[in-house]
Amino acid sequence: MDGNSSEIEKNNIEENWSTTVRFAGDSGDGMQLTGGRLTFEAAISGMGLATFPDYPAEIRAPAGTTFGVSSFQVRFGEGLIASSGDHADILVAMNPAALKVNIKEVLPGGLLILDSSSFNDRGIKKAGYEENPMENNSLAGLQIISADISNLTIEAVKEFGLGNKDGLRCRNMWTLGLILWLFTKEISETVDWLENKFGKDSILTKANVAALNAGHTYAENSEISSDILRKVVPKSTPKKGKWRAITGAESLAFGLATGAIKSKLNMTLCSYPITPASPIMHYLANYELKGISIYQAEDEIAACCSAIGVSYAGGLGVTSSSGPGISLKTEAIGLAVSVELPLIIINSQRAGPSTGLPTRAEQSDLMQAIYGRHGEAPLVVLAPKSPSDCFEIAQKAIYISIKYMTPVMILSDAYLTNASEPWLIPDISKIKDNSVSFGEYHENYMPFERNPDTLARKWVKPGTKGMEHRIGGLEKDSISGNISYDPENHQKMTNLRAKKIQNIQKEFNKIEIIGPDKGDLLVIGWGSTNGPISEARELLTNKGYTISHSQISCLWPISDSLKVIASKFKSVIVIEMNDGQLFNLLKVDTIPNAKSLTQVSGKPFRVSHLIDEFKNIIELGN
Amino acid sequence: MSINEEPTKLKPTDYASDQEVRWCPGCGDYAILNAVKKTLADKQAKKENTVFVSGIGCSSRLPYYMATYGFHTIHGRAPAFAAGIKITNPELDVWVITGDGDALSIGGNHFIHLLRKNLNCQVLLFNNEIYGLTKGQASPASRTGTISPSTPGGSLEAPISACELALSSGGTFIARGVDTAIKQLVPTLSKAQEHLGTSLVEIYQNCIVYNDDVFKSFTDKSVALEKQIHLEHGEPMLFGENNKKGLSINKDYSGLEVIDLELNEKDISRVLIHDYTNKTIANLLTQMDQNSMPVALGIIYCVEKPTLDQYYTEKLNKHKNEISNIMEKGQTWTI
Numbered sequence A: 001m002d003g004n005s006s007e008i009e010k011n012n013i014e015e016n017w018s019t020t021v022r023f024a025g026d027s028g029d030g031m032q033l034t035g036g037r038l039t040f041e042a043a044i045s046g047m048g049l050a051t052f053p054d055y056p057a058e059i060r061a062p063a064g065t066t067f068g069v070s071s072f073q074v075r076f077g078e079g080l081i082a083s084s085g086d087h088a089d090i091l092v093a094m095n096p097a098a099l100k101v102n103i104k105e106v107l108p109g110g111l112l113i114l115d116s117s118s119f120n121d122r123g124i125k126k127a128g129y130e131e132n133p134m135e136n137n138s139l140a141g142l143q144i145i146s147a148d149i150s151n152l153t154i155e156a157v158k159e160f161g162l163g164n165k166d167g168l169r170c171r172n173m174w175t176l177g178l179i180l181w182l183f184t185k186e187i188s189e190t191v192d193w194l195e196n197k198f199g200k201d202s203i204l205t206k207a208n209v210a211a212l213n214a215g216h217t218y219a220e221n222s223e224i225s226s227d228i229l230r231k232v233v234p235k236s237t238p239k240k241g242k243w244r245a246i247t248g249a250e251s252l253a254f255g256l257a258t259g260a261i262k263s264k265l266n267m268t269l270c271s272y273p274i275t276p277a278s279p280i281m282h283y284l285a286n287y288e289l290k291g292i293s294i295y296q297a298e299d300e301i302a303a304c305c306s307a308i309g310v311s312y313a314g315g316l317g318v319t320s321s322s323g324p325g326i327s328l329k330t331e332a333i334g335l336a337v338s339v340e341l342p343l344i345i346i347n348s349q350r351a352g353p354s355t356g357l358p359t360r361a362e363q364s365d366l367m368q369a370i371y372g373r374h375g376e377a378p379l380v381v382l383a384p385k386s387p388s389d390c391f392e393i394a395q396k397a398i399y400i401s402i403k404y405m406t407p408v409m410i411l412s413d414a415y416l417t418n419a420s421e422p423w424l425i426p427d428i429s430k431i432k433d434n435s436v437s438f439g440e441y442h443e444n445y446m447p448f449e450r451n452p453d454t455l456a457r458k459w460v461k462p463g464t465k466g467m468e469h470r471i472g473g474l475e476k477d478s479i480s481g482n483i484s485y486d487p488e489n490h491q492k493m494t495n496l497r498a499k500k501i502q503n504i505q506k507e508f509n510k511i512e513i514i515g516p517d518k519g520d521l522l523v524i525g526w527g528s529t530n531g532p533i534s535e536a537r538e539l540l541t542n543k544g545y546t547i548s549h550s551q552i553s554c555l556w557p558i559s560d561s562l563k564v565i566a567s568k569f570k571s572v573i574v575i576e577m578n579d580g581q582l583f584n585l586l587k588v589d590t591i592p593n594a595k596s597l598t599q600v601s602g603k604p605f606r607v608s609h610l611i612d613e614f615k616n617i618i619e620l621g622n
Numbered sequence B: 001m002s003i004n005e006e007p008t009k010l011k012p013t014d015y016a017s018d019q020e021v022r023w024c025p026g027c028g029d030y031a032i033l034n035a036v037k038k039t040l041a042d043k044q045a046k047k048e049n050t051v052f053v054s055g056i057g058c059s060s061r062l063p064y065y066m067a068t069y070g071f072h073t074i075h076g077r078a079p080a081f082a083a084g085i086k087i088t089n090p091e092l093d094v095w096v097i098t099g100d101g102d103a104l105s106i107g108g109n110h111f112i113h114l115l116r117k118n119l120n121c122q123v124l125l126f127n128n129e130i131y132g133l134t135k136g137q138a139s140p141a142s143r144t145g146t147i148s149p150s151t152p153g154g155s156l157e158a159p160i161s162a163c164e165l166a167l168s169s170g171g172t173f174i175a176r177g178v179d180t181a182i183k184q185l186v187p188t189l190s191k192a193q194e195h196l197g198t199s200l201v202e203i204y205q206n207c208i209v210y211n212d213d214v215f216k217s218f219t220d221k222s223v224a225l226e227k228q229i230h231l232e233h234g235e236p237m238l239f240g241e242n243n244k245k246g247l248s249i250n251k252d253y254s255g256l257e258v259i260d261l262e263l264n265e266k267d268i269s270r271v272l273i274h275d276y277t278n279k280t281i282a283n284l285l286t287q288m289d290q291n292s293m294p295v296a297l298g299i300i301y302c303v304e305k306p307t308l309d310q311y312y313t314e315k316l317n318k319h320k321n322e323i324s325n326i327m328e329k330g331q332t333w334t335i
């Protein structure tokens, strides 16, 4: 049903007021930037918000084609805003291709803002339309603001001597001006921002401000119907303090750095370029933080091995990648398990198998994270549930990795990496210190002697006099660490490695449940599904349904208490963006009668979809 | 010296761990192990600052036999571990122990990038032209026609030359030695250790079980003088009985040729003087055909270039930002 929006039906659950705006155009159209500005305007009004950029795997696909369309979606409003919105209330489409790709996402009665000058024969054909969608009936039921944005912009910036090409670059500011007016916003914040960015007297600033103004004035003078106007009246009262927007990638970078600083360790992130994980490396490279560096290795395997080398030498080794790269690292991760050294592995999961959909999110590497190594090679698997949670999880991962001398894998995903939300900037000085104590000289040092509580061996770094020792991937004697082929010793070491990881359950307090601790339905999720699940739960709760939600942070070891918790609910459903991996894991003996809801489309769950499923279960009692 | 004080002088045996050495009796690895221990003793290297990092293979067991720090890692990847170690603690003296399969086949990528990045460490490549630990398959260094369990009809592939590859990868120190020739090997290892940057020492190592005598054509005592040339920087490239042979550029400048000085003493003027900073000659030295030419041993090439660890240390020293400032950079708002 390409080019038609009639398939979307509004859910009959009444929602808190929120609005979702999607900006779409060619990668050169500056849509991410425009979206970012609107996000900022919403943020400073104290609204809840969530954003999601969507961009193609191709870097610069030909202009005007459907596969070159990139977009940025921002949703803001009052109450809980945890997902970037199922559908758009407003779509800004800078060309026919952008319209074609995104029209399915627009709600009935939604608003389209189109640049009419791009709807010429050439543009229409390039987008693959048979005829001009503005002239046939295909946009029926939608409100349309169609303006000759290109020419109006060129007109507005003419006096600054910009040619057509450069003038057209200001189209996004013109559009922003119009959007700001729709939300009863002034342009002054954006003018300040432009002046800051390009300099007060720069021609670029002047031209962009002129375009912005022109868009704003255009909206004021045109006859946009009054029901499009949706005045923003924030009701939420966010915590006091200094806020900023944060993406999952930035949050992970901050969390890693904070964890390393609090442990008094130098940290090196060893990585190899891969979509969508690279931003973490870029951020850390640019921050130039004391004691923190990045190392771009020759390949994924080397990146992991170098990170282990960093930890071996007494630093904190981190390696970050996505599915294909994680596959390559697995042998080295097994070595880190065997020699029991700290190591943080970040997997920004993308849709697979193989190259799959590199820019789209999926949660299908869970089994790989838990079991994907040869031999019995247990490690800890954690999953952040939101961009801000990435900050906490990264620190927790470091804390566990050092305390227990074990690799920890963080399962993020393409959605979390790029999505952003408001974040209360924490006071770093209030975060507890976690200084590492390296093993110092003592007589009769045994490299695999363990702390009886944590079962961790001592971290002794090269350079420590009198403690020289050898470690490696061969099985080692459970105390001396010397090579051992003894069958009983191997059994003992296998048990010890498993027990050490199981022990880590105690690092996680009770499993957090939102909602009552018994009732009709417990929804279990992990990772980035938190946004849509939380919203669906809240909306249903407001309607009188009893529904509880637990988003699991520690996926391995799985908490023994989950079994008890789940037994208090009539039904349990596991939500995930894979073919049911956590579900299968829990089915074995934790929650044998759990249900599963999965989706592997590369897109986040829609809140409305979850609402329907949850209602069904509760109402039908199955 | 009071009785409680550590003996100030360490002997080669002081660098041996308490682990029993488990190579096959007669394996060339024993001689190399001794040369390594002697090199460390000569330098009075601090045990605690010395780290041996290895991959997988017979040679890669060496770290277990040293009383220093040691890390026996995974197949082919030792250079990558070494990089992590050195960028974290550049003070450590890191020795990468590898073999021809480990470095030139499964770890080929790490090998070339280590050399390109010029990490300050030593790479001892034990070349026995065979896979020993997996029971004798042909390796990428095996000569064409090598008969092995995986190539019963004789291998078809052409061998790779470690030194030639190292040169083209941007290596800054490239040397060769023979396992049992400890007298020559120790000074080479010593120079390798002193060199700032990646020092590759290819060591011809006899695998007595799976590839015995493969280097006999130039290592056997009876032919060694005629078939080996020991390079000394600044000295003429002479070899043979009474140094009566020399190396020179051939007439069409495509390679080196042997000049017999017994035929014409005056030809001494044509004999090349070894300048180990000359990459072109270094290339020709590594390309000499073992059948018709002597094998070049000693330091073939040596130049100074910035090292990876130096780059890292300098870069990290410049990192001065505090996390809290970075978090507040950019657009913020206060509520």
Ligand code: SF4
Pocket (backbone or CB within 6 Å): B022, B023, B024, B026, B027, B028, B029, B058, B128, B132, B133, B206, B207, B208, B209, B210
């Ligand atoms: S198999 Fe060959 S290389 Fe390996 S230990 Fe035995 S003799 Fe040495």
